[in-house]
Amino acid sequence: MVAAEELLPPSPPSLSSSSPLILGLQPSALVDHIVRVDWSLLAQIPGERGGSQPVAIEELEHILNELKTHILPSPDEPSPLRTIAGGSVANTLRGLATGFGISCGIIGACGDDEQGQLFVQNMNYSKVDLSRLRMKKGTTGQCVCLVEADGNRTMRPCLSSAVRLQHYELTREDVRGSKWLVLRYAIFNLESIRAAIRIAKQEGVSVSMDLASFEMVRNCRSQLLELLESGDIDLCFANEDEAAALVRDEEEVNPDVALEYLAKHCRWAVVTLGRDGCIVKHGKQVGKIVRVPAIGETHATDATGAGDLFASGFLYGLVKGLPLEDCCRVGSCSGGAVIRALGGEVQPENWQWMYKQMQIKDLTTPDLCKTYS
Template sequence: MGSSGVNFSALRIKKGPTTQCVCLVDALGNRTMRSCLSSVVKIQWLVMRYGIYNLEVIHAVIQMAKEEGVFVSLDLASFEMVRNIRGPLLKLLDDENASLEVALEFLAKHCQWAVVALGYNRCLAKCGREMVRVPAIREAKTTDAIGAGDLFAGGFLYGLVKGLSLEECC
């Protein structure tokens, strides 16, 4: 690669296991990547979002993650997903009119961290016996809220990984 003009001056080598990736390029310049995460690299988190419409697949993936000791983040923010599995979700919650606190309590029985984000209003979160209610910082005039939930989820998970308190994660 150096003979082709690739500059390696900023390359840093660290000791330890890494993944491997092969980039396949055809004659037209189209490319695809094939990664091998091998058994020496162990993930700590599995983030499941939006493309999870099949309850059997969700159960199987979560079971595998549990067997491997991997934390799972399951985002139910997609209204299409919730609509498609509304019946089973309502059975899980036992009551169509369950309050947010009841829903949070139920979720917390099945996971280490349970979070219910209420858009621009507030956030409820529970971990073990600790429950927090975090109000919005301030009311803001928004022109577009696309991605706000994604940013919240990313920020919350970042806080967990960094060891922040439940309230700080919210």
């Protein structure tokens, strides 16, 4: 294995003169352990099925030790357990770079351990710029992704002891020259998120934010509302559960109400509805809600990364100047591509599937689609 020190620039980074079009803030690098399991394991661990709840390292290790007696074998998967670079932002950037040919870079920190090396190698292979990723002495975050037979996934991240990029380490040079900054809402990264948004606005960089999980919205809602109502979030993604948690105090709680709230404060608002597609609204246009159905098969092998890859396709559409409906259709294609295999990384044959779906829908395909033909 190549040493991580050989793959990363020294910290602080020496930034290249050509800035990536899209940057992502992921203060702590993360490695995902993805495995198909029977439901009985989920009954033994704390938290709700289908969500994402932080755990201590002891609990993570306990879950990993229990996996061997709960793994569901799959003839379509060469290994029952996949370990890859993870995290919502990393998934979105990797999708943009490998599937759409958009120049991307990640801002954050990784540990000088085996997990950090894996994260670096995976993101390097995916052609994501790592010149803004600081290496620190310590451990890299990990997450176990438990996938049920129906494709539903339950995530248990462990970041409590992971190295992290602190808010005071961010500089205007980190984002200068880029067009978009992608981030994920998380209360434990709130200082870094606020600092990154402030710097992005100073540099004229648009900000996209994903609402992370219904637990994060439900438990840390007041800070989230403050961020949204600042007017500094240009694009916001929420799934149906996150949308419901966001507007829980309203007289009527449904995706349309959440979309109207988000569109009041964000230039673009998107609520994904799983197999029912998505709804989107551009700013404060009265009554102008775009509804786009899902594309392709409805059965999911693994829902991990579906929202992240939807964001990849939607952002590709935005930077290419596509109509809003087409941005949603591309997002639906890329989100549909990732659920066809384990993990938040689209396999080559599933990029081929995505390009075919895009061609059927008469959507603009990336130049690199010939690479996968």
